[in-house]
Amino acid sequence: MIRLIWFVLVLCFLSFEINAQEIRRPKNIILLIGDGMGLNYVAANILNDQNSPFKKFTTVGLSITKSIDELITDSAAGATAIATGYRTKNRYISVDTSYNKLYTIFELARKKGLSTGIVVTDDVTGATPAPFFAHINSRYERFDIAKQFINSNLDVVIGGGAKNFLQFSSGGNRPGEVNIMRALVSKGYGFYYDFINLSKSLSSEKIFGLLAKESLPAASKREYTLGNLTSIALNHLNTNEDGFILMVEGSQIDWAGHDTNYVYLLSELEDFSTAVNTALEFAQKDKNTLVIVTADHETGGMTITDGTYTADSLKIEFVNTHHTAGLVGVFAAGPGEDLFKGIYDNYMIGRKIFFLLDDSLEYPFN
C-alpha cells in the first residue's frame, strides 16, 4: 500500500514537473531573422568571430523551409510561416491560397495586451517584416502594405522605406490618394528620419523610424548597428508591463548571398550578431525573455571551401544566386526554449510561439 502511495506521489510529482516545463512561458519574445542565413552562414560568423553570439545559445533546432507548393520558398512565404504558423504561396503576405487572412502571432500578442515591434535593415514594407503586420496576396504592393500600418498598431517600427509613406509633393513615391503619414501621426506615432533623433525618442511614445528613403545603407556604410536599433526598440517595448514581441531582421544577409559577395556577407552577419548580442544581454538581465534566432531560407548554397586554420581568411563560394532548400538553424535561449529542439517544418516556429503566447492552446497542433 505504502509502495502504491509512493508510486502515485512520484507520478504526480513527475507530471507536475512536465506541466511546469510545458507552461513555462516568457513575458517577452525577441525573434531575430537572418534573411537567407543558412547553416554555413552561421558557421562563417562563428569561425570569423570567437565571441559569436550563436555559441551562447543553449537550445538548437533545425527548420525545414518550404512554401505551400514549392520546395524553394521566398521571403514572403517564409516569414508568413513564422508569423502565422501556416505555409502559403511564394509572394503572399499572411494570406492563404484563397486570399483569406491568416491570424498572426502579432495579432494574438496585441489581443493579450503585449506590445509589438519590428526592426529591419530593409524597407519596413519588405517581404520579411510585412507578414507580421499586413495581409495581401503580393509582396510587391508596397503602398498597400505601408497603408496597413495604420490599423496594425505596432508600437515600434524601425527601418527604411520612407518613399512608400511620403507623397510625391514631399519627395516620396506615393500617389496622392491617402495621406498615411497624417493617419499614423493621428494614431500617436512620433516620426524619426535619422538615427541621432531616433535615439533621443521618448520611450513612452509609439515610434516610426524611417531612416532612409529606400532600404538602410549596408552595415559598412552606416554609423549605427542593427544592435543599436534593437536597443532603441527594446527601451520602448519594455515599458509595457504585460510584455512584448519584437521581430528583428538582418535583411541584407540575403542580399549579400544573392550578390555572392562574401565581404558584404561577413559584414552583414557581424551587424546581425550585434542585434543578437543586444537581445541576449537584455534577456540575461530581464530573466523573463525568450530569444529566438532563425532564418526564412538559405541563399546561394553558400559554403566555406578553404581558409586558414585560424580563419583569418575564409574562402566562401556559392552554387547559385537564388534561395535553396538547405535547412536553417533555430537558436533559442530563455523561458520556453525547449520547444525549439529538434527538426521541424518552418511553420512550427509560428505555432510554438502561438503556444507560448496563449496557455489555452494545446501543443503540438498539427
Ligand SMILES: [Zn+2]
Ligand atoms: Zn528571405
